[in-house]
Structures are given as C-alpha cells and as structure tokens.
Amino acid sequence: MNQELLEIRHLHKSYGEHTIIKDLNLTVHKGEVIVVIGPSGCGKSTLLRCINALEPIQDGQICIGGESIHKDDKNISEKRQKIGMVFQSYELFPHKTILDNITLAPVKVQKRKRAEAEKEAIELLGKVGLSGRKDDYPRQLSGGQKQRVAIVRALCMHPEILLLDEITAALDPEMVREVLEVVLDLAKNGSTMIIVTHEMAFAKAIADRVIFLDQGEIVEESTNPKRFFENPETDRAKKFLDNFQYEKN
Amino acid sequence: MQSLGIDVLFKGKNFIRLMGGLWVAVRISLISVVISIVLGLLIGMLMTSGNKILKAVFRIYLEIVRIMPQMVLLFLVYFGTTRVFGWDLEAETSAIFVFSFWGTAEMADLVRGALISIPSIQYESARALGMKESQVFLLVILPQAVRRLIPLSINLITRMIKTTSLVMMIGIVEVLKVAQQIIEANRKASPNAAFGLFGTVFLLYFIICWPVSRLAAYLEKRWA
Ligand SMILES: Nc1ncnc2c1ncn2[C@@H]1O[C@H](COP(=O)(O)OP(=O)(O)O)[C@@H](O)[C@H]1O
Ligand SMILES: [Mg+2]
Numbered sequence: 001m002n003q004e005l006l007e008i009r010h011l012h013k014s015y016g017e018h019t020i021i022k023d024l025n026l027t028v029h030k031g032e033v034i035v036v037i038g039p040s041g042c043g044k045s046t047l048l049r050c051i052n053a054l055e056p057i058q059d060g061q062i063c064i065g066g067e068s069i070h071k072d073d074k075n076i077s078e079k080r081q082k083i084g085m086v087f088q089s090y091e092l093f094p095h096k097t098i099l100d101n102i103t104l105a106p107v108k109v110q111k112r113k114r115a116e117a118e119k120e121a122i123e124l125l126g127k128v129g130l131s132g133r134k135d136d137y138p139r140q141l142s143g144g145q146k147q148r149v150a151i152v153r154a155l156c157m158h159p160e161i162l163l164l165d166e167i168t169a170a171l172d173p174e175m176v177r178e179v180l181e182v183v184l185d186l187a188k189n190g191s192t193m194i195i196v197t198h199e200m201a202f203a204k205a206i207a208d209r210v211i212f213l214d215q216g217e218i219v220e221e222s223t224n225p226k227r228f229f230e231n232p233e234t235d236r237a238k239k240f241l242d243n244f245q246y247e248k249n
Numbered sequence: 250m251q252s253l254g255i256d257v258l259f260k261g262k263n264f265i266r267l268m269g270g271l272w273v274a275v276r277i278s279l280i281s282v283v284i285s286i287v288l289g290l291l292i293g294m295l296m297t298s299g300n301k302i303l304k305a306v307f308r309i310y311l312e313i314v315r316i317m318p319q320m321v322l323l324f325l326v327y328f329g330t331t332r333v334f335g336w337d338l339e340a341e342t343s344a345i346f347v348f349s350f351w352g353t354a355e356m357a358d359l360v361r362g363a364l365i366s367i368p369s370i371q372y373e374s375a376r377a378l379g380m381k382e383s384q385v386f387l388l389v390i391l392p393q394a395v396r397r398l399i400p401l402s403i404n405l406i407t408r409m410i411k412t413t414s415l416v417m418m419i420g421i422v423e424v425l426k427v428a429q430q431i432i433e434a435n436r437k438a439s440p441n442a443a444f445g446l447f448g449t450v451f452l453l454y455f456i457i458c459w460p461v462s463r464l465a466a467y468l469e470k471r472w473a
Contacts, residue, residue, distance in 0.1 A: 054373050081379035091374035095392045095472070105378035108388060157378060 003030040005065060005161055005192055006051065012059035013043070013050055013216075020046045021216040023060070028161065033187045034194045035203040035225070038213035039240055044196040047213070048163045051194070052083050065160060081109065084154030084162045088169050090146040092138040092153070098125070099134040102153045110157065117156065124152040128182050144175030148182055161192045168199060200244065204229045212237045254445030257435045267446075270427030271453050274413040277344050277423070282406050284345070285352025292353065293360020307357065314354040320415050322347045327419040344416040352409055359401045363394040396472040403465035407458045424450055 006028040013021040020043045028034055036044050049055045051062055056071040063069065069079045092101050099121055106117040125131045128148040138146055147167055154162060164183065168176040180202050187193065187206050197203055203210065207225040211218055212232070220237045222228035232238045258264055296307055327343040330336045338346070367390050375385040417426035428446040435442045 049373075052377055054376060077376070077379050077381045077384075080377060083377070085374070085377040087370060087374060089370065091370055093371070093375075093389055093393075095396060104388060105380060108384060109379045109381075153378070 004028075005030045005032075006194075007063045008051070008060070009063075010060035011047075011050060011057060011062065013046055013055065013057050019216060021050070024216070024218060026211070026218070028192060028194065030160075030192055031190045032192055033206055033208045034211060035207035035209070036194060036196045036211045036213055037198070037200075037203060037240075042213045043216040044213055045165050046216075048085065048165050048194065048196060052080060052085050052163060077109070081157055082160045084157060084159030086147070086150045086154055086162070086164045086167050088166045090138070090143070090150045090170075092146055092150060094138050097135050097137055098130070098141070098149050101138065101149060102156050105153075106156050121152065121156055124155055125149075127185075128152055129178075142175060143171045144178045147171065147175075147179045151179075151182055151186075155186075161194065162186070164193060164195045164197070166196050166198065168197070198244070200229060200241075212240065214240070252439065252441045253448075254439050254441035254443065255449075256445070257431060257439045257442040258445055258449060260435070263431050266427050266431065267424060267449065267453075270422060270424035271457075273341075273421060274410070274416070274423040274425075275457065277341060277348065277416060277421075278406075278410040278413050280345050281348035281352055282409055284349040285356045285405075285409070286402070288349070288353040289356025290360055292357035293364065296357060296361040297364045307354075311354045311358055314351050319347065319351060319412055320418060322350065323415060323419050340416070340419045340421045343419060344413070344421060348409055348413070352405065355405050356402060359398055359405065360394070363398040363401075364390065366397060367393050396468075399472075400465050400469045403461055407461055410458055410461075411454065424453060 004027055006026070008024060008026040011021055011024040011026075012019070024047070026034075036047065038044055046055065050057050051064075051069075053062075053069050053071045053073070053076055061068055064079060064082055067079065069076070073079060092098075093104070096104060099118060102121040102124070103114065103117040106112045106120075107114050122131060122134060125134055128151065130145060130148055130152075133141060133145065133149075138149070141149065150167075167183075168179050171179065176199065180199065183193070183195070184202075184206055195203070195206065204225045209221065209223045210225045210228045212220040212228075212234070214236050220228070220232060220234045222233075228237070229241065232241060258267070292307065295303055323344065326347050327338060327340060330338060330343075371389060371393070372385055375389040376382075380388065413423060414425045416423055417429075422430075428450050432442045432446050
C-alpha cells in the first residue's frame, strides 16, 4: 500500500482571472481510496478533470505512475488509459449498444481482440447484475443501470486509478445503493480510487482517507474517516458537515 | 365525364420523352445533392473549429443563399456570367452550380448545428477512455451528429429535387418542360391533356421524393 500511484504537486488551476485550485498537493498510493468532499463549486470536479488532463493546468505537476501528465502531451491519449473516469451524467454513447459502449475503447484504443474484450465485458456486466442487457441501448436503461455500465466501461480498460465524480448525484434515491455497492466491491478488491461524493455514510464506510476541499484548497485531510465525520478538526469542515446534516434532514 | 387526357401520355414517344425529362431533373438534383453533402460536411466541420473569419464569411454566404430566390441565382449565373465574364456556361452546368451553391450552404449549416448539439462532455468521456482526437470525432461525435442530421438533410434533399423544376426557366428541357411541350402539341386533339400530363408529373415527383422521406422517417425512428 505504499507504492505511489498519483502525485500532485503545487497544482494551480484557474479560468482566466478566476483561481479554482491553489497550490494543491496530494499523493495517492496504490490500493488507496480517497474521498473528496466539499461545498458545491469548491473545485472537486475541476481537480478530477485536471488529473485526467481534460483541463490544462497553470502551474504545478501531476504524475501518474511516475510519469508527468499534461493536456498538451503528445501521447496524452496513452497516458489517459491509465486513468478511468465516471461522470455524474454517465455519458454512455447513445448510438452504441451496452456491449459496444464497453468494448469500443478496448478494441479501438488498446487494439485488443473483439472476442476477448467482449468476453471480459460480459463477465463484468454479470458482476454488476446486467448481463442480460448487453444488446440494449443506453436509453433503455435506468439511471442506476447506466451508471453501472459506465463503471464497467471504465474498468474494461484496466485503469490503474478510477476517478468517480458524484456518480450517484443524478440518481433517484432507490438507485443510489445499487451503484454504491458496486463501488464498495471495487474498494474491497483493492482498486485505487478518488471519489467525489455527497453520500456521507458511504464516504465514511469506504474512505481510507478523506479530503475536505474548500475554495480550491485542502482544508482538512484525515486517514480516520470516522473521526473526521464525527469530529472534524477545522471549523470550515465542521460548518460544512453541520450544514450538510441540516440540508439532509 | 370528360377525358382525363391520359391517352396522350401513351401516344408516340411521349412517355419516353417524359421519362427523359425526369432523368434530366433527377440527374441535376443527384449531382447537386452529392456535391452539397460532401462540401457541406467539410464546411460544416470547419465552422465548428472556431475561426472567427471563416465564421463571418460563412454567415454572409448563408444569408445570401437564403435571401436570394433560386430563380434569380439561376438567371444571374446562366445569363449574367455570359456577358460580364464571357463565360459560356451550359444551362445544366449553371443549374448544378446554383443548386450546389445553395445546397452546400444549407447542408453546412445543418452539419454545424448537428455537431454543436453534441454536448462537450461526450468528447470528454471519449477522451477519458484514451481515444485520440480523431477517434473521438470519428467514433463518438460524428455518428451521433449524422443521426441528428439525417431527417433534416433529407428534407433539404427533397426541397432540392422539387426546386429543379425551375431549371426550365433557363431553357433546360426537364420533365415539366416536356410535359408542357406535349400539351402544346396536342392542344387541338386532346384539350384535356394538361390534367393527365401535369398529374403524371406530380406522380413522378411523388414517386421520387416519397421513398426518400420514408427512409428519413425510418432512420429517425430507428435512431431515436
Ligand atoms: N469551464 C469553466 N470556465 C470557467 N469557470 C469554470 C469552468 N468550469 C468550472 N468553473 C468554475 O470553477 C469552480 C469549481 O467548479 P467545479 O470544479 O465544477 O466545482 P465542484 O465540482 O466542486 O462543484 C466553480 O466556481 C465553477 O464556476
Ligand atoms: Mg462537481
């Protein structure tokens, strides 16, 4: 658990004059599950998008497996294969079947044999309880099912780290569980993940480390999620959690 | 009941002449449609690249095409250029030029609209899977854009086919003109020929455009 997988040093991200992330440092080890929480607009999505080099960064460095990654890198598409990402709005490809959604990148990007990729896709679909839906189109699935497919699609590329951006935020409450269970399973099997979520009970259960982000800065960081959620050290985190509790009730 | 004037249709070579005229109309629209699709796709893609000058030039082009009646364009190109530039364009070449000029502008605008209607996060989810920019475009964005494009472009294509009836104004003997000629020639013997002949022309246009619009409806349903 001490092999460094992702290293972010002095990350600075801004849109024009507007600074979103300032001097952020974060190291993620292999097998670690990091949960990022923080108020809306504090830069959680931006952080994940920077890690995946979907956004250019203004200063600092992001390294994945010891290799620096930047949006303008020539071989950026190869580096991105090490990073899986799941979006709040699923972002399946509507013109492809479930199976083709999953195998498209393994076949076209990684040049794997179609039969082999399909075999793995079907296996993974079975694990998330969707083996019967492989020939359907995304529009035929519920939100929870689509999100499970999106997770499988990311997994089928064998990424070294998974970035999950509020993947249950768009779901009806009764579907949240089926998605979170898949993520819990991944954690149990040693996947490295950075999870942005507002599901506090889930965060508490899954996190090896919690990071509280506010106005683009890490305000509090804790390897003891239970203690963090019950008794945060900083006032800002305390205020956020209190407000959050209040909104929920 | 009066004669419907259908008999004239089968006198002598009339039917074959009519079909010949139809072929002229179909040929002009077919060539123009193919040119419009190819150029429209290219220009539509360029329009989404964000170059301000290109965009401005295209807007002016599109406005001209939309404001100008096709007939005026036809006259301008066929009669106008002969005197001013000394070009001696054939009528059919002029027609194809005008129809392609029109179709390319409309098609490019449809392509542009279809492309920008694909949300940018679809690009990102494709990139996040490690796709190169060319793969993002060819495997994810373009297929979705084409699906949105097809019903609209079929509408444009049928409009183009219908509008080819204007080309007789620059002396091209297409199906409507042939019908007129046949009616003229038989004015004495079959005064009712106008109904039968124009009715037939109507049917012919229908037979050509209907499958095209059925295809659009089918694709729209399949890709909904
Ligand atoms: N493309 C963009 N251009 C300008 N500002 C942006 C852009 N994307 C996000 N922002 C701003 O960055 C801040 C952080 O956004 P985001 O990372 O999405 O927050 P979070 O995910 O924590 O809710 C917000 O203030 C948002 O308005
Ligand atoms: Mg967000």
